[in-house]
Amino acid sequence: QMQLEESGPGLVKPSETLSLACSVSGDSISNSDHYWAWVRQPPGKGLEWIGTIYYSGNTYYNLPLKSRATISVDTSRNQLSLRLTSVTAADTATYFCARRRGYPIESPTGGYYYHYYTDVWGSGTTVIVSS
C-alpha cells in the first residue's frame, strides 16, 4: 500500500529556513507515471499548492512562493524534500506531500489535454514559525 510520510521540525524561527522531507513507500519516486507535490494549509484556512516535481528534476512552483521554495527528489532514498527560506508567521501551516498522476482526456471545449490529480496524500506535518 502506497504511503507518504512527512517529517521535519515542528518549530522554525522567523527568517530561518524550513526544511521538510517526505518518505515514499509502496511506490518508487522514479515511477515515470507520477509527479510529487507539496501542499500546505494554514490553521483554519484552505489548501495552497506550493510546487510539484518530476523524478527527473523538472519543477513547477506557485508564483507567490517561487522565490523562496525549493523542491527536490532523492531517488536513492525514495524521498522528496521541501525547503522554504526566510519564513514568517504566515508560513505556519500543516504541510502535505502528495502523489499526482494524470491521463489524457478530451477537453470540454475540444482537443485533448493531460488531466492531473492527487490520488495519495501524506498525513501532514505541522510547522509553526515563531521565535
Place this chain on the structure above:
Amino acid sequence: SSELTQDPAVSVALGHTVTITCQGDSLRDYYATWYQQKTGQAPLLVVYGKNSRPSGIPSRFSASRSGNTASLIITGAQAGDEADYYCESRDSRGNHFQVFGPGTKVTVL
C-alpha cells in the same frame, strides 16, 4: 484568471442532495478535481476528470460542469459526508500548475 471561487458553506438534510459549485475561467476548458477533507485529516480524492471516482468512493458522489462552473453533487448525503470540499484546476500556465478553490464547508443536518 486562474482563480477559483466556492461558496463558503452549504447545508443539506440527511438523505437529501447537495450541489457544491466551483467557478473559474479555467473550468471552461478543463475539468475540476474534487477533494474531501474532514477535520484533522488529509484531503481525500473524491472525483476527478469528467466524472471518475477512485476505488472506495461511494457512487453518491458525482460531478458535472457547465460553462465556467464545475459541480460536485452528493446524492443522498450521509452524516459522514460532513466535511470541507475543495475543487482544484490547472493554472493557466500549464498542466502541472495547480490552483485550489477556497473550499466549501458542508453541514449535514
